Amino acid sequence: MSNTKKLRIAIIGGGIGGLTCAVALRDCPNIELTLYEQAAQITEIGAGITVWPRTWMFLKSMGLEEDLLTILPEGYSDEPKLAFEFRMSDRKDGFTFHKIYAKGGALCFHRQEIQKTLLKHVPEHCRIHLSHRLSRCEESEDCVKMYFENGLEETCDILIGADGIKSVTRELFQNNGIFYTGSQVFRGLIPKDDFAKSYPTHKALDGPIQYLDEGKPVDGPTIRSATTEEALHEFSGWEVEVGQLLGSIEKPSRWVIRDLRPMKTYVSRRIALVGDSCHNMTPHLGAGAGQAMEDGYVLGRLFSTAGPEKWERILQAYNHLRFMSALRPAYQAIPSSSDFCSDGSGTYSRLPNDAANSETRQLLNGEPVVHSSTHGGQITVHPNGHSYTYTYGPKGLAGLALNRYALLCAVFASIGGLSFGYDQGVDFMTRWPISPLEEGFMTAVLELGALVGALCAGIFADNYSRRFSMFISCIIFCIGSTLQCGARSLLHLFIGRAIGGVGVGALSTLSPLYMAEISPPEVRGSLMALEQFAIVLGVVLGFWLGYFTRDIPGSASWRIPLGVQIIPAVILILGCxxxxxxxxxxxxxxxxxxxIASLAQLRLRSLAEAQEDPLIQIEFLEMRVEAAMIHRRFGTAENSKSALSAEWIAWKRLFGKNYRDRTMVGILIAFFQQWSGINALLYYGPILVRNIGLSGGNVTLLVSGGIGIVQFLAVLPVIAYIDKWGRRPLLRGGSIAMTCSHFSISILIILFASDWTAHSTAAWIGVGFVYTFTAAYGMSFGPVAWVLPSEVFPLSMRSKGVALSTASVWVNNFLIGLITPVTLEWSAAGTFMMFAVASFLAYIWVTYNVPETANVSLEEIDEMFKSSAGREESILKAQIEEDLGLRALIVRLARDEVRD
Ligand SMILES: Cc1cc2nc3c(=O)[nH]c(=O)nc-3n(C[C@H](O)[C@H](O)[C@H](O)COP(=O)(O)OP(=O)(O)OC[C@H]3O[C@@H](n4cnc5c(N)ncnc54)[C@H](O)[C@@H]3O)c2cc1C
Known part of the structure; x- marks a missing residue:
């Protein structure tokens, strides 16, 4: 041990926090401890300070009890005692409105004496430098450099900033500084014995008491001397007891009360802040000194327990344990909250009584704190004390069962996908006497209509509701379908297809968007994979309905399959x-x-349960944070412009440097989904199968129909496990399997296409590869292309990003429909080779450009995209999270968990 370099710890400030820390570091081996204090001696002017039983508990555990008892005039007993009394006093007939009882009561010390006692216990090896005022410090990777006003420059490994509310150390941290609270106090000493003689029945003699009014802000300078007359004048009209106290103060002074705006963290790499330097308390809370001592104690004990070599983890654990912003509301609620200190131990705060306890060990080992919620969910707070993940329950099938209502809603929304698939699968054109050009036009109008629908949905979804937009899309779809079903001429059919296409295209944007927004995080992938499930189901239904109606005489053979598609749309209209x-x-x-009501319904809670449930509160606050971000980043700029130019700016932003990479993921996932060759198989399945040597109408149709069924079966395990398996493994595995399948089919065609009848085994192997491809697609690009876009975009860009990605589906779908017949005509082997190359490129693209979005936070996704939008957004987000109380909630939950 003696060979190891000692860790140099410097404490700035010899106040209550700094001294307690020095005492708590007493037993820490292998450190070199130095304390710097600006004053010429360690004494603090001021009167008494109240110490709560909790603070007393650890002062005892540091071995200070014996000495402290000698300076505690009233002595100490474990009996419950009145700790604080709160009176409404701005009237002659004042009254008590709240009392706090605590084990042993609140202990009142003389500030100077408690500081002397602490000083006595500071270890001998700690060097104390008085009259050393730190003027600034610099932190580097290897050390902290300190510059003092007297010209001294020193370095240390760890700096503990205990330099009070006007902290110099805090300047190295991002902070919003101190502010005047609007309150002022008259401060001074009252000789107790004289006072007791004059007013023997005065309540203040029984214990700590606060005389309050409803709190009116006061203006005035910072600190100045005051007169008794001034104090009496200020409180004229208050109950008599107040005047008696004020009239007895010796040399009153008048102080303004300042407070520190909440900090984001109390530690940097090598610096930890303690006490008022990071979380000042207003004096009427009677808790600042106790909290400063707790900070010092916890930090010291962590070092002693874990050993100085673990200093990085120690600072993180300290931050986690002592991050105070969550406590402020509890403090501020003192007079009204009967929970506060109800057990007399200070439920407002969390302290490892022994730094070696299991929770602290957990933190020192970098393990998260898990909070279990009453409904079976969990919130995991990571050791840094800020980041967290939460789930309402398990992933996979069990998670879907638990979230059955959200599942039901997603199933309903996915009916939009069913219509999309049905339109792709239904084959009615062979029943019309139309030319190949007209056939191509029939496909094109649907897809162009869908393109328009997909893009318009991105605008409507934000300006109106998702449900209303879905409702309107279904109506449009029904109008189009009715026109098709009742068509009297080819023109009617074209117009019907175009209108129906607008509806289908809009639904293909809106359904995934709505599903993403109602899904609990742990089954988001599963619920969104339902979109692909519905599409494939639509394809299968369309195909087989077309198949079974093909021999019906007359126009019924095409009117029936075209008319049937109205049924799901009507169901969705009702569902909306x-x-x-x-x-x-x-x-x-x-x-x-x-x-909140909608969230409660989706998560199967009553409204009352939802108000209490931390998971719902977190999800709700997250939504508010995202909404606030949208308003702050874009709101004002866009509100000031016309609706049209605001829309234009929003779309343009998708291609700006901050979002370009995400936009490309949205566009390219749709590109590769279509260029994997799946729709070529669906549109031209019969031709392809004929090309690999199978013949006979029924066999061809059955093989093509089988493609839909295989896809349908392949997507089922994805629905159950996509959140467990992740998106990237599915995409990478799928693209490799698709590449191999296409490549093999292409080779088979080259080798045996000249005479399939003589090589029927090879022909069937070819069919096997068609199915292998279909299964691979059904488990990868099929479903994941509907999941990924809404995950890579932050909420502010989501509806437009998803709309653009869906538009890419339709554009590429259109191109494939146009190109595949030509390439097949030219070379079947070449066509499959083209799709093999596209699938391989998809593999490379996924490997290098697609982030894993399952269970990944926005910051981590940003890291993958190396985009500054992420950093900027996370700074803004952190600020809003703080303002809305999300961080406070997380910290409180973790604390409750540790305390429980
Ligand atoms: C009127 C009033 C009444 C209060 N009553 C209570 C009460 O009853 N109970 C309670 O718990 N709390 C009370 N408080 C709050 C309590 O006093 C503070 O929260 C507590 O003192 C904070 O301790 P600290 O060690 O963080 O800071 P401080 O006690 O302010 O100590 C900071 C030390 O650092 C030194 N220092 C500052 N800057 C430098 C520098 N640049 N270089 C070197 N040294 C420096 C200072 O000289 C000082 O010694 C009261 C506060 C006020 C104003």
């Missing part, structure tokens, strides 16, 4: 009136009560 609104959009519109 029952579906809960997207809570996210409600929050965006500022309708918070409705948002």
């Amino acid at each position: 009136t029952f579906l809960p609104a997207s809570p996210r959009l409600l929050v965006l519109q500022g309708r918070y009560d409705e948002a």
